Amino acid sequence: xxxxxxxxxxxxxxxxxxxxxxxxxxxxxxxxxxxxxxxxxxxxxxxxxxxxxxxxxxxxxxxxxxxxxxxxxxxxxxxxxxxxxxxxxxxxxxxxxxxxxxxxxxxxxxxxxxxxxxxxxxxxxxxxxxxxxxxxxxxxxxxxxxxxxxxxxxxxxxxxxxxxxxxxxxxxxxxxxxxxxxxxxxxxxxxxxxxxxxxxxxxxxxxxxxxxxxxxxxxxxxxxxxxxxxxxxxxxxxxxxxxxxxxxxxxxxxxxxxxxxxxxxxxxxxxxxxxxxxxxxxxxxxxxxxxxxxxxxxxxxxxxxxxxxxxxxxxxxxxxxxxxxxxxxxxxxxxxxxxxxxxxxxxxxxxxxxxxxxxxxxxxx
Numbered sequence: 001x002x003x004x005x006x007x008x009x010x011x012x013x014x015x016x017x018x019x020x021x022x023x024x025x026x027x028x029x030x031x032x033x034x035x036x037x038x039x040x041x042x043x044x045x046x047x048x049x050x051x052x053x054x055x056x057x058x059x060x061x062x063x064x065x066x067x068x069x070x071x072x073x074x075x076x077x078x079x080x081x082x083x084x085x086x087x088x089x090x091x092x093x094x095x096x097x098x099x100x101x102x103x104x105x106x107x108x109x110x111x112x113x114x115x116x117x118x119x120x121x122x123x124x125x126x127x128x129x130x131x132x133x134x135x136x137x138x139x140x141x142x143x144x145x146x147x148x149x150x151x152x153x154x155x156x157x158x159x160x161x162x163x164x165x166x167x168x169x170x171x172x173x174x175x176x177x178x179x180x181x182x183x184x185x186x187x188x189x190x191x192x193x194x195x196x197x198x199x200x201x202x203x204x205x206x207x208x209x210x211x212x213x214x215x216x217x218x219x220x221x222x223x224x225x226x227x228x229x230x231x232x233x234x235x236x237x238x239x240x241x242x243x244x245x246x247x248x249x250x251x252x253x254x255x256x257x258x259x260x261x262x263x264x265x266x267x268x269x270x271x272x273x274x275x276x277x278x279x280x281x282x283x284x285x286x287x288x289x290x291x292x293x294x295x296x297x298x299x300x301x302x303x304x305x306x307x308x309x310x311x312x313x314x315x316x317x318x319x320x321x322x323x324x325x326x327x328x329x330x331x332x333x334x335x336x337x338x339x340x341x342x343x344x345x346x347x348x349x350x351x352x353x354x355x356x357x358x359x360x361x362x363x364x365x
Contacts (some may be wrong), residue, residue, distance in 0.1 A: 003315055005037060011029070012040075013025065014041045014044045023044075025044050027062060038074065047268065058176060060097060061091065061097070061098050063100075065091060065096070066092075068084060068085065068154050068157060076235040077215075080234070083146055088150075090115065094111050100164065105167070105169075112144060112148060116138075116139065117138065118138060125181050141175060148343070151264075155167045155170075184208075184291065191281055192281065193317050195277040199263070203252075204216070205250070206243075207292060208291055208294060209245035209249070209251070210244070210248055211296055211299070212229070213233070213288075216231040216314075217288075218231050218263060224252065224253055225270065233314040240310075253355065270288050274286040274287055282301060296321075296324075297325065306321055
């Protein structure tokens with residue numbers, strides 16, 4: 001929720017002090033419409049900042065990036081907000097104190113090159129209080145590509161706000177990349193479910209049978225009678241998909257009967273549980289997105305149509321689905337093509353080939 005929102009009676013109100021002046025502006029939305037009020041609060045703050053000083057007092061990279069993070073990022077989907085924050089903080093660490101007008105294309109490209117080789121780690125705190133640092137794979141090319149796209153948009157917005165006259169990120173190339181998402185094998189699946197709690201095992205079954213994103217699963221609505229689930233996806237798009245495995249149906253029913261609701265723990269908890277289980281089992285890293293990727297891969301391998309899969313996953317276009325799962329589709333196309341026997345000129349080519357062999361032998365003798 002926007003930090004400046006306050007309830008006045010039954011109406012959400014924007015309250016904030018800007019440059020010595022306190023603003024109190026009604027969003028026009030009631031207590032029950034918090035999401036709409038949050039979006040309106042972002043717009044109000046944007047209008048105040050633009051009217052007050054047009055953000056022309058911004059001179060450093062850090063000032064602009066943090067302003068963008070506060071003003072525009074809250075309008076985006078939760079996953080995009082997380083990626084925005086990661087890309088912004090990474091760039092602030094490298095060139096936050098530089099004058100924004102002095103940033104050049106070569107400086108941006110140097111940051112991209114360094115980002116590609118950046119090593120990562122994560123520190124866990126055990127119940128005993130002991131800290132443990134785990135090495136993670138280097139930053140993926142897909143992450144770098146998204147970072148470039150993020151900064152291209154952020155710096156273009158700076159032009160529209162009158163802070164800059166040119167975008168140094170505009171001509172930075174975004175390289176093609178293959179998804180490095182892994183698939184949970186059928187052998188690993190029962191081992192994983194045995195290594196986590198019953199509640200988490202139900203989550204695994206549900207995700208593998210529906211393909212929902214982590215944020216979507218936590219806010220989903222299940223219709224057990226229709227055997228469907230309604231996801232509230234990116235950009236406020238709602239889609240209804242079937243639960244495609246018996247295990248996912250049972251998982252949803254038992255979860256609702258046990259707790260009266262679906263899985264609502266902190267998203268990071270899901271990620272940590274799966275990552276720790278993978279380390280204990282000695283298998284490659286697992287994340288909630290691995291389960292979604294596994295669902296999609298299994299769907300295609302079972303003969304599912306990629307257009308239908310695109311709708312099930314909630315992708316904005318089938319081209320996005322093709323980019324992530326082209327390798328699965330290509331393998332299926334090759335396998336199906338090999339089952340086809342095309343006719344040869346003159347009819348029975350196979351018989352002609354067999355009859356020609358003795359003739360060649362006679363000439364050779």
